Amino acid sequence: MEKYLRVGVIANTHGVRGEVKVYPTTENIKRFDYLKEAVIDTGKEKINVNVTGVKYFKNMVILKFEQYDNMDQVIPLKGMDLLVTRENAIPLAEGEHYIVDMIGCKIITDDGNTLGELTDVMQTGANDVYVVKTTDGKEVLLPAIKECVLEKDIENKVIKVHIMKGLLD
Numbered sequence: 001m002e003k004y005l006r007v008g009v010i011a012n013t014h015g016v017r018g019e020v021k022v023y024p025t026t027e028n029i030k031r032f033d034y035l036k037e038a039v040i041d042t043g044k045e046k047i048n049v050n051v052t053g054v055k056y057f058k059n060m061v062i063l064k065f066e067q068y069d070n071m072d073q074v075i076p077l078k079g080m081d082l083l084v085t086r087e088n089a090i091p092l093a094e095g096e097h098y099i100v101d102m103i104g105c106k107i108i109t110d111d112g113n114t115l116g117e118l119t120d121v122m123q124t125g126a127n128d129v130y131v132v133k134t135t136d137g138k139e140v141l142l143p144a145i146k147e148c149v150l151e152k153d154i155e156n157k158v159i160k161v162h163i164m165k166g167l168l169d
Contacts, residue, residue, distance in 0.1 A: 002100045004039060004046070004083035007031065008061065013075055018068035019053070022061045022082055027123075031090050032061045039083040046083070097154050105157045107132050107142075110150055116140070118159060130159075140168060 008022040024032070032054045040047040053064030063082075068074050092098070099121045107115040107130070116134035121144070128144035142148055142161060151160040 005089050006081050008082040010077045010080050013071045014062045016071045018070050018074050019064045020074050041081040101154050105159045107159050110162045
């Protein structure tokens with residue numbers, strides 16, 4: 001399991017005091033109200049930061065980090081992922097899973113055949129859609145509804161599905 005979960009992407013600077021605009025990639029944008037510690041992934045290293053200020057503007061979150069005092073210091077952070085540790089993640093309800101933990105799961109059908117591997121989860125609003133790369137290299141979209149997704153064993157990286165009529169035609 002991944003140690004870190006992405007909650008946003010640093011989109012730009014904001015003002016001259018070292019604040020950054022963050023595009024949230026989390027379902028619950030208000031989670032930033034309680035965010036005290038975060039991690040910036042530079043691609044080469046992970047930088048621990050302390051969040052000292054949170055504001056909201058349109059679809060963005062404006063964050064102030066204790067470690068940065070001016071715009072010049074945060075310009076290099078543009079485009080970098082903002083992460084939290086699992087300990088600082090929002091708790092999940094029973095039966096819920098983080099998408100990052102589901103990616104790579106083997107997808108098997110209710111008749112025991114291997115369909116492929118889960119490569120992505122699209123969040124459409126109505127219901128999630130699983131993107132599955134089949135064993136023959138094709139891409140199949142499966143609705144994440146109870147009639148289609150029968151069992152999830154994320155610890156063993158296996159998801160059992162029922163292929164509804166018309167999904168593979």
